[in-house]
Structure formats: C-alpha cells, structure tokens
Amino acid sequence: MNEVNKPQLVTFDRLKVSCAQCNLNELCFPHGMSPEEMGSLDAVVEQRKPLQKNDHLYREGDASNAIYAVRSGSVKTLVESPNGDEQIVGFHLPGELLGLDGFMEGGHTCTAIALETTSVCVIPMLKLEEMCGVLPGLQHQMNRIMSKVVTEDHLMLLMLGKMSAEEKIATFMLSISRRMKERHWKASEFVLSMPRQDIANYLGLAVETVSRLFAQYQEAGIIKVDRRRISILDLPRLKTIVGENDGAKTVKGHKG
Amino acid sequence: MNEVNKPQLVTFDRLKVSCAQCNLNELCFPHGMSPEEMGSLDAVVEQRKPLQKNDHLYREGDASNAIYAVRSGSVKTLVESPNGDEQIVGFHLPGELLGLDGFMEGGHTCTAIALETTSVCVIPMLKLEEMCGVLPGLQHQMNRIMSKVVTEDHLMLLMLGKMSAEEKIATFMLSISRRMKERHWKASEFVLSMPRQDIANYLGLAVETVSRLFAQYQEAGIIKVDRRRISILDLPRLKTIVGENDGAKTVKGHKG
DNA sequence: CGTTTGATTGACCCCACTCAAACGTGGTGG
DNA sequence: CCACCACGTTTGAGTGGGGTCAATCAAACG
Numbered sequence: 206m207n208e209v210n211k212p213q214l215v216t217f218d219r220l221k222v223s224c225a226q227c228n229l230n231e232l233c234f235p236h237g238m239s240p241e242e243m244g245s246l247d248a249v250v251e252q253r254k255p256l257q258k259n260d261h262l263y264r265e266g267d268a269s270n271a272i273y274a275v276r277s278g279s280v281k282t283l284v285e286s287p288n289g290d291e292q293i294v295g296f297h298l299p300g301e302l303l304g305l306d307g308f309m310e311g312g313h314t315c316t317a318i319a320l321e322t323t324s325v326c327v328i329p330m331l332k333l334e335e336m337c338g339v340l341p342g343l344q345h346q347m348n349r350i351m352s353k354v355v356t357e358d359h360l361m362l363l364m365l366g367k368m369s370a371e372e373k374i375a376t377f378m379l380s381i382s383r384r385m386k387e388r389h390w391k392a393s394e395f396v397l398s399m400p401r402q403d404i405a406n407y408l409g410l411a412v413e414t415v416s417r418l419f420a421q422y423q424e425a426g427i428i429k430v431d432r433r434r435i436s437i438l439d440l441p442r443l444k445t446i447v448g449e450n451d452g453a454k455t456v457k458g459h460k461g
Numbered sequence: 462m463n464e465v466n467k468p469q470l471v472t473f474d475r476l477k478v479s480c481a482q483c484n485l486n487e488l489c490f491p492h493g494m495s496p497e498e499m500g501s502l503d504a505v506v507e508q509r510k511p512l513q514k515n516d517h518l519y520r521e522g523d524a525s526n527a528i529y530a531v532r533s534g535s536v537k538t539l540v541e542s543p544n545g546d547e548q549i550v551g552f553h554l555p556g557e558l559l560g561l562d563g564f565m566e567g568g569h570t571c572t573a574i575a576l577e578t579t580s581v582c583v584i585p586m587l588k589l590e591e592m593c594g595v596l597p598g599l600q601h602q603m604n605r606i607m608s609k610v611v612t613e614d615h616l617m618l619l620m621l622g623k624m625s626a627e628e629k630i631a632t633f634m635l636s637i638s639r640r641m642k643e644r645h646w647k648a649s650e651f652v653l654s655m656p657r658q659d660i661a662n663y664l665g666l667a668v669e670t671v672s673r674l675f676a677q678y679q680e681a682g683i684i685k686v687d688r689r690r691i692s693i694l695d696l697p698r699l700k701t702i703v704g705e706n707d708g709a710k711t712v713k714g715h716k717g
Numbered sequence: 718c719g720t721t722t723g724a725t726t727g728a729c730c731c732c733a734c735t736c737a738a739a740c741g742t743g744g745t746g747g
Numbered sequence: 748c749c750a751c752c753a754c755g756t757t758t759g760a761g762t763g764g765g766g767t768c769a770a771t772c773a774a775a776c777g
Contacts, residue, residue, distance in 0.1 A: 284616065284618070287703060288703075288704035292615075294618050294619075308601070308604040308605050309609055310605075314608075315612075352564040355570075355611070358611065358614035359570060359614070360540065362540070362548055362614065365618060365621035365665065366548045367546055369732080369733095370733065407622075408622075409621065409622035410734090411734050413756095413757080413758085414732095416756060416757055448542065657725095666766090669724095669726080669766075671724095673765095675724095688773090720775100722774085722776095723774080725772070725773090728769090728770105729767085731767090732765095733764095733765105734761105737760090737761105742754090743754090743755100744753085745750100745752085746751085747749090
C-alpha cells in the first residue's frame, strides 16, 4: 500500500503508511479489531505501483490469491457476455474492496480496469487466512465484507430488474453521494471519474438516456451538471424519486 | 429467526444423513477435502424440520450466524425496494447454498422463501470458522464458494442489464438445465418449481412476456412446455440464442 | 361442481433504444 | 497562439420491444 499522484516528481516508495494509520482502515476493516491487530495487517499488505487510466488490475481468467483495496483513484469491474458485449458490475472508490471473485478454479470471472490514475493495496488471501486463524475479529470482519458485497450485488439486481431509467439515475447519484460522504468528502458535490458511457452501461441504459436524464434533473433543479462535476441541489427530491422519502409506498404495475 | 411448517405428520429427526454419505456433498464442498475432513462436517451441520411451500427460511433483517444448503425442494431469495416491489435474486436447488448475506450488522438483507416442501442443512458459521482454522482445505473451499456466489450474481447482472427478453429466457432454461445435470438429473426434461410470476420477476420481465416466449420457443420446436414441465428439444439452438455456439460474436447496438 | 389461482392470448401503447447530427472540450502540432 | 481533429456529450426525431390492460382458459382445490 503506497501513495499516489499524477506527475511523479518524487518516488513514493518511502511513503508507506501502516494500516493502523491509514485513513481508510475504517472502511476496509470497520469493526472488531484492536489496534494491535490492525498493526498485524501491515505484515500482509503488499505494495503496488500506481495504475494509469485504463490499465488492468486483473483480467477475466487471471489466477488470483489476493483481494484489493482502492487507496486512491477508482476502478471499474466488468463481465463479458458470450456475444461480446460487457456489463459493468461495479465502480470502486477509495477504501472499497474488490477481487472477491478470483478464488475459483478458473481465476477471476470479471475484469478490473482503472478509471483514472489509481493505487491499490494488495492483500494476499493466504496470509489473510493465516491471520484469521489467530485474530478472532478478523474472520468475522471478512464475513461481514463478504455479506456486504453480496448485498450490494443484490441491490444492483433490484435496480436493473425493477427500476425505471429515472429511478436508476437517481439511485446512482445517491449511491455515489453516500460513498463520498463515507470518505468524508462532500456528499453534495463531486466529480464522476467515469464517462457517461460507463454510467449507461452500468445502469443498463443507453448513453443518450443518461444524458437526457441528467439534463432533465438539472432543468428540474435537482442537480447541477457541469461535464463530470455533479452538484446535488435537492437531496430530498432525489430520495423521493427512489422511494426513500414518502412512506406512501407507490403502487406500481404488475411487472415482475 | 426461522419459519416452520404447520401440519406435522412425521418427525424427521431420525432421517439424519452424514455429510460424507450425502449425495450432495460434492456440490456443497466440491474440492480439497479428505473423507475424514468430510466426516468432521457432520459435527457442525444441524438438522431442521422441512419447510412447507411459502414458509420463510429467513427474512430481511433476521440476525444470522449460519449458512444453509438446500437438501431437497427449492428456495427463492428476494430483496425489497423502498417502493415496495421486490426482485428475486436467486433460485436455490438441492445442493446449492444460500444465506451468505446474513453476516452484516443488520442481519439478512434478503428474504428466503420455500418454493415447495423443502428441507435444508444449517451450517453455523461459528463452528465452521473453528473448523477452518484446523482443516486447511475448508477455508479455501469457503473462498471458492464465496467467489462462486459473487460470480453468479455478476452473470445475473449481465443478464438483466444487457440481454433481450429472448436471451433471458434462453439463459434461464440453460441455467436450470445445467444445474439439473449437475444434480445427476435429466438435463433436458425437468419440472420448474416456481410459477411464471417468479420467473418473470427474476428475469426482469412481465409474466405475459415469459408466457409468450415459452409459446414462441415451443412453436419453433426448441422446447416443449406442459405447464411447469419443460423439455428441451433443441439444446444447440438455445445456446445459439445466448451466443454460446456460433463463434461469430454478434455485433449489437450501442446500448451500454 | 363453483371458486380460486395461475397461465395464456390479444389489442394497444409507452418508455427507452436507435439513428443521426451538432456541439463543446481537450489535446496536438504547426 | 490558433487551427484542427478526436472524442465525449448533447439534442432531436422516429421506432420498436416489451409492458399494460383485459378477457379467456385450464388446473387445483375445497
């Protein structure tokens, strides 16, 4: 785990930060670990040179014995269909994990690509497993992380399967906003690291639809859009769109 | 935290079968475990009275320290949206696992409901974790299982996000067929345990669309449909529809 | 048997995709 | 510094896949 930057004026090899000091540790391993236990994590976390935009962290089929934590930058993961088109299955912001799909016989089943200059922590499973045997809190933390990943995928299934384009866009922006807030960044003003194309792909929409809805929401005063810079002006209205505000659970059609 | 059946004509307490003898063990824990290690599993697997159709195995919000393996029957898992509608995220056939979503603070994030009379093995995580510390193969097996679950969810995202109704239906039938084959049952002739409504919900379609496509595929001689009994007559054609056959990767529109 | 529930079929229509063209914006080289 | 190009984004017009509504049909059940 090391630090990053675009213009490399300095070597950052010496900028190693321990997991205990890492401002992201709360996100990687939120609960149930003592400071001493956190310290032991340092022993297992590996370094890695920053990825440039569009670099692959891993590809479908790559063998793997590690999981990854985004330290800075961002990563998209995607799966490919037999017909050749692909579905983005996740965007990974700093402090978020990825790579849990890599432990099957065939290696990774999805591909991870940096959306911008990105650095990641590499956590070898073998060592992590050893530690799990010793540190009681860690195994539970791993289970919690696994559950969270599964749950997030389920929510995405819900989105793709049941939501209208408007709801998808609103859900997407709320998701980004919340995750920004978790990182202790501004929740109502952020820059998207992915192009419209990727947003559309992720949400199961056409690029044009994404563009139109951004414009529509801006027209309605819900958000402000300046290229990839998004400002959320009316959070309650966004929540209403996805059904989180008014307890009056909307009666929908009989689709599904 | 669990549901149970109402009318009980027989007690099944004596129907205990060891994991080593269980004809499903290969599916639950396929690799890397010696027979002796398999035997140790018996110590941790709990019995449970069969569920009747529509009984809940667990509900969203239920605390949990276990995962479940379907022994006979079948189970659907679903998540609920803020607006009240729900998305089925999985059908679980005999020998398949579920419940990996239950280890977060808030308990389970999805609900599991029996599609028919169903019995499950209950595997407490606490004991499983203890065993993982002792048996080297088990931890890797758990990782493999986790990866598989994540991968399956990803493929479902691909389906919901990128496939046409025709491709979804074909993919669904191929999936069931393959899993039937894994269970050493007929791959080309099976009875669906779920109603059309659930298939539609799962695939992100309307019931009418499912019905129409079943009819259409039957008309084309690809399958035979008799209520819930499905016969696959032209497997290659099904594979062609989802793009698994002809290497000529279809060039699709610019959606996504 | 009547009733209920699930499945099918037909007619209609709308949301989101497609096609197409224009519009910044950023990077590059002259 | 500006002209140019490439790419991502926006906007408009038209259309079709799949949803909605409604009626019918077939099993299962009491």
